[in-house]
Amino acid sequence: MEHMDTIDLIAILALVLALLLMLSVFSLKRRVNELESRLAQRDAYGGMYSPPASSRAADIPAPLFVQNPELAPDLERRIRLLMAEGKKIQAIKVMREARNLGLKEAKDFVDNLEQGGNFR
Structure with missing residues (x-):
């Protein structure tokens, strides 16, 4: 019975670790997509990154x-x-x-x- 509890504990820890790793992967994927978008926008503006119009100062x-x-x-x-x-x-x-x-x-x-x- 003790042996079964240890195996269950290891399986639960492995599942939690897998979920944490999945969250990290999703977070990194979101960041990569954001950087790719910024890079594409930079290329579209001739090498200069241009932030969205909503964040730009209107008077410049x-x-x-x-x-x-x-x-x-x-x-x-x-x-x-x-x-x-x-x-x-x-x-x-x-x-x-x-x-x-x-x-x-x-x-x-x-x-x-x-x-x-x-x-x-």
Whole structure:
């Protein structure tokens, strides 16, 4: 009889462990789907993630290349377009994200470009 109780206890623990693992898998799957969605949205906006309109500040207009990605299909054109629109801070942000730069490096890069420097 003792032997049967031990087997029942082990079976119950295994079932609980399996349920916990299933919950973890479902949670991870939900997170993967969310990240895939964000990545697809980032690709749709020419390399920039654009949060849903409901979470964006209404008084900050989206850059022209976000509104129409065909205007600037590559990074240099996006940066130059932002600078031409007077959106230097946005250009620095795009540069940071695109090249994984720190704030100072991205700012120096955009400043150099603004002063007629080469993009590369």
